[in-house]
Every structure is written in structure tokens, then in C-alpha cells.
Amino acid sequence: MKRAGGMPLAYAVGRASFRHLTLDVDERVLIPRVETEVLVDRVLERCTPKTRTIADIGTGSGAIALSLAFEAEFERVFATDVSLDAVNVAAANAASFAKALKSPVEFRNGSLLAPLRGEKLDAIVCNPPYISFAEITELPPDVRDWEPSLALLCGQDGLSVTRELVAQAPDALVRGGFLALEVDTVRAGTVAEMIAVDGRYSEIEVLLDLTGRERFVFARRV
Numbered sequence: 360m361k362r363a364g365g366m367p368l369a370y371a372v373g374r375a376s377f378r379h380l381t382l383d384v385d386e387r388v389l390i391p392r393v394e395t396e397v398l399v400d401r402v403l404e405r406c407t408p409k410t411r412t413i414a415d416i417g418t419g420s421g422a423i424a425l426s427l428a429f430e431a432e433f434e435r436v437f438a439t440d441v442s443l444d445a446v447n448v449a450a451a452n453a454a455s456f457a458k459a460l461k462s463p464v465e466f467r468n469g470s471l472l473a474p475l476r477g478e479k480l481d482a483i484v485c486n487p488p489y490i491s492f493a494e495i496t497e498l499p500p501d502v503r504d505w506e507p508s509l510a511l512l513c514g515q516d517g518l519s520v521t522r523e524l525v526a527q528a529p530d531a532l533v534r535g536g537f538l539a540l541e542v543d544t545v546r547a548g549t550v551a552e553m554i555a556v557d558g559r560y561s562e563i564e565v566l567l568d569l570t571g572r573e574r575f576v577f578a579r580r581v
């Protein structure tokens with residue numbers, strides 16, 4: 360029995376549910392989390408008929424991109440990941456839902472917005488790695504020992520990927536387009552401040568998860 364080694368249940372059964380979808384997952388991708396289901400709600404609430412092109416950066420299993428494409432109509436949904444393994448898992452999930460999706464999903468491999476160079480986006484959604492190397496020891500063993508480090512951890516106190524995306528996104532977003540980030544609850548204020556200091560965003564919002572913790576930061580391109 361694989362679970363004896365502490366393998367998370369979702370990897371043992373090869374499936375995880377996320378909103379309306381049951382996704383195939385394995386150790387190449389993060390097991391999608393319940394807080395990220397809330398991120399999708401907050402994104403969908405802000406989408407209008409003018410939100411035609413949306414990108415999920417760091418798509419992992421495809422949870423966010425495929426939920427957006429399943430639940431709403433966009434002209435294009437981009438799903439990118441720096442991990443080619445993740446892109447392959449997400450694309451396989453997309454293939455199994457192909458007939459049920461309301462929007463077409465395109466997959467790209469590469470770091471942050473590099474694979475979308477030249478595209479104009481109405482919205483960018485990202486659940487980046489946001490745990491610092493110093494915090495590794497605080498993670499539960501089933502997370503630390505099984506889930507991809509690339510999905511969980513990053514430098515600069517867990518902010519390097521977020522910081523780089525905040526810097527890149529204004530060049531890709533249309534005026535009035537929005538950036539939606541999942542963040543570590545202890546760093547929401549820091550991320551909001553980082554966005555404010557950038558100067559190219561307005562309407563900066565810190566939103567709560569279902570446990571009442573500050574978990575998402577949204578902002579609009581001026």
C-alpha cells in the first residue's frame with residue numbers, strides 16, 4: 360500500500376477534485392487546494408464580457424485554467440508553467456474535458472510571462488510558489504516530502520516569483536485588466552505594498568480565504 364510511505368491520498372488514487380472537475384494528479388504537480396477554489400470565485404466575479412483573454416501562470420494540474428474554461432466563456436485561456444511535466448499533466452487533463460469546456464485552452468511552457476510574449480491579456484491569475492526556504496521545516500511531511508519543490512518554494516523569502524510577476528504583468532495587461540494572486544497569509548500586506556510601489560496598478564485589494572485569512576491580492580492595470 361503506497362500510503363504507508365506517507366503518500367498523499369490524491370497521489371495514491373491519482374485524482375483530486377477541484378470545483379466542478381476531477382483532475383488527474385501525480386507527483387509532477389501540486390495537489391490543488393481548497394483556497395485556490397476561492398481564488399477562482401474571486402476571479403470569475405471580476406470577469407465581464409470584456410474579459411476575453413485570461414492567463415493562468417504556473418498552471419500545475421491545470422486546476423485554475425480548466426475551471427475558468429469550464430465555467431465561463433473566454434476567447435482564449437492560456438495555461439503556462441515553467442515545468443514541462445506540469446504542462447503535460449495539465450494538457451492531458453484538458454484533453455479529457457475537451458468536450459465540456461466552454462473556452463479553448465492553450466498550453467505554453469516557460470517562466471512567467473515569457474511564453475506569452477506579444478499577447479495582450481485582460482486578466483492574469485497566478486498561484487505561485489510562495490513558501491520560503493526557511494519555512495520548509497514547518498510544512499507537513501506529506502507536503503514537504505511529496506509535492507514538487509518548484510511548486511511550493513521560492514527565494515527572497517517566498518516572494519521571488521510573485522515579485523517578478525508583479526513587475527512583468529503591466530506590460531502584458533490591457534488598461535483596466537487585472538492581476539489576481541494567491542499569496543501566503545503572512546505576506547499579503549507585503550505583496551499589496553509591492554504592487555502599490557510599482558505605480559502601474561490601482562484598486563489594490565487584499566481578499567480573505569474561507570478561514571478568514573488574507574490569502575489573495577488583486578489589482579488593476581491603470
Ligand code: SAM
Binds near residue numbers: 520
Ligand atoms: N496553479 C496550480 C494550482 O493552483 O493548483 C499549481 C500552483 S503551484 C503552487 C505553482 C506552480 O507554478 C507550479 O506548477 C510550478 O511549476 C509553477 N512555477 C514555479 N515557478 C514558475 C515560474 N517562474 N514560471 C511559471 N511557472 C512557475
Ligand code: GLN
Binds near residue numbers: 487
Ligand atoms: N498553500 C499551499 C501549502 O500551504 C502552498 C501553495 C503555494 O505555495 N502556492 O502547502
